[in-house]
Amino acid sequence: MSERRGHLIDVRPLTQSPAFARLWLGTLLGGLGGQLTITAVMLHMFALTGSTFAVSMIAFAGLVPMIVAGLYGGMLADHFDRRAVALTAAVIGWSATVALAVLAWTGLVNEWWLYALSILSSAATTVASATKMAMTPTLVGKDLIAPAAALQGITGGIMVMAGPALGGILVAAFDYPLTYTIDVILTLSLFLGLATLPKLPPEGQTEQPGLRSILDGFGFLKTAPNIRMQFLLDIIAMTFGQPIALFPALGVVLLGGGEVTSGILMASIAVGVFVSSLFSGRVVTVRRQGLGIARAIQAFGLATGLFGLVLMGAAFGWSGHATEAHPDIPMIVLACIALALTGATDNVSSIFRQTMLQAAVPDAVRGRLQGIFMVVVAGGPRIGALVTGVLSGIALWVPPLAGGIAIIVIVAVILRFATRFRAYDALEPQP
Known part of the structure; x- marks a missing residue:
C-alpha cells in the first residue's frame, strides 16, 4: 500500500x-x-x-x-x-x-x-x-x-x-x-x-461464456465472505438512505423553490462526492478497509438522519413556512450540507469497496464479480426508492430520519459479528 x-x-x-x-x-x-x-x-x-x-x-x-x-x-x-x-x-x-x-x-x-x-x-x-x-x-x-x-x-x-x-x-x-x-x-x-x-x-484459466460461467461467478461469491459483506452493507445503505425520490416534493411542499431547489439538492450530493475524492490522499492509505466501509456507511447513515432532522425542522416551521415562490433558504442550505455529507461518506465507502473488490478477487473471475457489483449498485437505489415512497406517506421527513437511524444500528449489529470483515487488511487482501 x-x-x-x-x-x-x-x-x-x-x-x-x-x-x-x-x-x-x-x-x-x-x-x-x-x-x-x-x-x-x-x-x-x-x-x-x-x-x-x-x-x-x-x-x-x-x-x-x-x-x-x-x-x-x-x-x-x-x-x-x-x-x-x-x-x-x-x-x-x-x-x-x-x-x-x-x-x-x-x-x-x-x-x-x-x-x-x-x-x-x-x-x-x-x-x-x-x-x-x-x-x-x-x-x-x-x-x-x-x-x-x-x-x-x-x-x-x-x-x-x-x-x-x-x-x-x-x-x-x-x-x-x-x-x-x-x-x-x-x-x-x-x-x-x-x-x-x-x-x-x-489472467488465468477462462471459461466458455454461458449460464454455467455466470453461476460459477455466484459460486465464487459463496467462498468470498468479505465481498459478500460489502455487498450486503451497500444494499443496507441504499435501502434505508435513498431520499432522492423526495426531492421533487420537497421543492414544492416543504422547502419551497420548486424545481430549482430539487436540482440544487441533487447537485449537493455530487459536490460531496467530488470534494471527498479531491481530498482522498489519506483515505487511500487505510489498510483496515472492511472496518473503513462499515464506518463510512454509518457516517452516511448519520448524514442521512441529519437531512431528516432538517426536513422535520422545515415541516414544523423552525425558520418559517416556505412556499414554492418563497423558499426557506436557511433550511435549504442545511439540507444541502447534510446531502453533501451523504455524498462524501458514500464515496469514501465506494473507494474502499472498489479497492477491496479489485485487489482481493482473482483476475479470472473479477469481471463476473464486477457484474454482480453493478447489479447491487443498480438494484439497491430502486429498492430504496420504494421504501422512501412508502414511508413518505407518514411525513416527508420520516424516510431519511428513520432510515439514517436504521443504517447506524443495523451496521453496528452486523459488524459486531463480522470479525473477519473487521480484520480485513489491504496488505493481505482476502475475498
Missing part, C-alpha cells in the same frame, strides 16, 4: 499509467455526454407525454436489462479481451445516441423510441463500466488501485454535478437534436481511450 500522507488526491495512476489516463479522460468526457442525454431524454419524455409517471418508467423499464447486462457483460469480460468487450459495448451505446439524434433531427422521435434507445444505451453502459472496472488493476497495478478508485470518484462527481445542469441549459437554449448530437461527439473521446489500450485478456 502507498505510504503517501498528503490530503490531496493521489494522481499517480494518471502520471504512471498513460493508458489509464487516456481511459479516465475518455470516461469523464463520455460520461458527461451521457448525463446530457439522460437529462434530455427525461425532459423529452415529459414534453411528449406530460406524464411524470412516463418519465419515471424510463429507469424502471431499464432495470431488468441492466441486471442482465451486468451479469452477462461480466461473464464476457472474464473470457474475451476486455478491451474488445468494453469497446464493443461503447459502440452499441454510442449507436443508440446517434439514433436518438437522427430521430430528433428528423422529427420522428416518440416515447417508444425514447424507451427502447434508453434501455439499449443503459445496458451497453453497464457492460462497458463493469469491464473497465475489471481492467483497472492491470492498468495501474495493485498498489494504485485505491488512488484509481478515488480518481473515478472525481469523474462521477463532475458528471453528476455538471451533466444534468448542462443538459437542461442545452435543451432550453438549443432544443433536443443538438443536445443529443453533443453527446455523440463527446463519446468519441471514450473510443479514443479504449482503442489505444493494449489487449487485456483475463
Whole structure:
C-alpha cells in the first residue's frame, strides 16, 4: 500500500499509467455526454407525454436489462479481451445516441423510441463500466488501485454535478437534436481511450461464456465472505438512505423553490462526492478497509438522519413556512450540507469497496464479480426508492430520519459479528 500522507488526491495512476489516463479522460468526457442525454431524454419524455409517471418508467423499464447486462457483460469480460468487450459495448451505446439524434433531427422521435434507445444505451453502459472496472488493476497495478478508485470518484462527481445542469441549459437554449448530437461527439473521446489500450485478456484459466460461467461467478461469491459483506452493507445503505425520490416534493411542499431547489439538492450530493475524492490522499492509505466501509456507511447513515432532522425542522416551521415562490433558504442550505455529507461518506465507502473488490478477487473471475457489483449498485437505489415512497406517506421527513437511524444500528449489529470483515487488511487482501 502507498505510504503517501498528503490530503490531496493521489494522481499517480494518471502520471504512471498513460493508458489509464487516456481511459479516465475518455470516461469523464463520455460520461458527461451521457448525463446530457439522460437529462434530455427525461425532459423529452415529459414534453411528449406530460406524464411524470412516463418519465419515471424510463429507469424502471431499464432495470431488468441492466441486471442482465451486468451479469452477462461480466461473464464476457472474464473470457474475451476486455478491451474488445468494453469497446464493443461503447459502440452499441454510442449507436443508440446517434439514433436518438437522427430521430430528433428528423422529427420522428416518440416515447417508444425514447424507451427502447434508453434501455439499449443503459445496458451497453453497464457492460462497458463493469469491464473497465475489471481492467483497472492491470492498468495501474495493485498498489494504485485505491488512488484509481478515488480518481473515478472525481469523474462521477463532475458528471453528476455538471451533466444534468448542462443538459437542461442545452435543451432550453438549443432544443433536443443538438443536445443529443453533443453527446455523440463527446463519446468519441471514450473510443479514443479504449482503442489505444493494449489487449487485456483475463489472467488465468477462462471459461466458455454461458449460464454455467455466470453461476460459477455466484459460486465464487459463496467462498468470498468479505465481498459478500460489502455487498450486503451497500444494499443496507441504499435501502434505508435513498431520499432522492423526495426531492421533487420537497421543492414544492416543504422547502419551497420548486424545481430549482430539487436540482440544487441533487447537485449537493455530487459536490460531496467530488470534494471527498479531491481530498482522498489519506483515505487511500487505510489498510483496515472492511472496518473503513462499515464506518463510512454509518457516517452516511448519520448524514442521512441529519437531512431528516432538517426536513422535520422545515415541516414544523423552525425558520418559517416556505412556499414554492418563497423558499426557506436557511433550511435549504442545511439540507444541502447534510446531502453533501451523504455524498462524501458514500464515496469514501465506494473507494474502499472498489479497492477491496479489485485487489482481493482473482483476475479470472473479477469481471463476473464486477457484474454482480453493478447489479447491487443498480438494484439497491430502486429498492430504496420504494421504501422512501412508502414511508413518505407518514411525513416527508420520516424516510431519511428513520432510515439514517436504521443504517447506524443495523451496521453496528452486523459488524459486531463480522470479525473477519473487521480484520480485513489491504496488505493481505482476502475475498
